[in-house]
Every structure is written in structure tokens, then in C-alpha cells.
Amino acid sequence: MTTVRLRPEGPADEPAIRRVVAAAFAAPDRPVPAEVRLVEALRDSDAWLPELSMVAEVDGDVVGYALLTRVMVQPGAVPALALGPVAVLPKRRGVGYGTDVVQAALAAATELGERLVVVLGDPAYYRRFGFVPAARYELTSPWSGLGAPWQALLLPPSVSGDGAVLSGEVNYPLPWSRV
16 A cells, blocks of 8 residues: 655755656656746745645655645735646656645645635646636636636635635736746
8 A cells, every 4th residue: 555645845855846847747848847947936935835835755755746825816915825836747647646735735725724726727627626717706817818727716714714705816926927
């Protein structure tokens, strides 16, 4: 039986995370995928929340990764989170490590009292976590014109107890504009 350990990343995990993200987003025309540079730039930004950078570890090896970073919803500069990138080593796909690491990140965010997570991704994949079209909450972003892939998830009230629905323009930190 394989045991999956889900935990926030530590400083020693950075090379393994880089390897996982690079393998997951590899393309022949890109020696270093934009997603690798995104993670590294977010680490050096105010959007970085170390407790929400999650790894899936199997037999001491990092095989999956999910990142939640700070975004702001305007008006009012209301804090929210952006999910991404989510990555699994190609040889380890299809057994649930991606689902595990996303669920761990969302659970950690809920425990911290976060209320809203946005993602740009495949609706068929992210629906399993409860994501719905962001337009339902009147959330816009530079990617809202893409339609169904622009999604949002309201986390259950936890520490904050706040059940208010957020709406407005989601402002991403600068590193996202380079993806």
C-alpha cells in the first residue's frame, strides 16, 4: 500500500517542486515552462502564503503540487485566493495525487478562514472540488472572457464565520501577468 503524505512545502522541497511543475507543463518549445517561473516569482511576492503551498509526497518523493496565493477582489480590497499551478509528475497521473493535494490546499485555506478561491482551468476537473463558473458570483478578471474555465469556489465558513458572497474584479499579483 502506498502512503501519500500531504503537507505544506518546506525550503528543501523547492528543487523537487520545480521538477514536478516543469515535468507537468513540459512542452517541446519551452525549455522552462512559464508555470515554473510563476511559482518562483510568487515565492518572492506579497501574494505568497507558505502554509498554502502544498505537496503530495510518496516514499519520500514529491509527486504532486498545488499552490494557493493571495489575490484581491475590488472594490474593497477583499482578500481571496488563486489556485494554481496544480501539477503531478506525468508518470504518477491518474491515481489521485492531484485531487489529494488540491483537497489538502483547500482544507488548509478553510482552516485559515479563507472564503473564496478562483481558478482558471478545466471545468470537468475542478468541478469535483465544488468550483462553478465565476460569472455566477459576478467575478471578473483578465481571464473571465474565456468563459467556463474561469471558476470560483466559496469555502465553507470556518474561523471567519463570514458567509458573505464576494463579487467584483479579481486582481492578481504581478507574477500572474507573465504567464
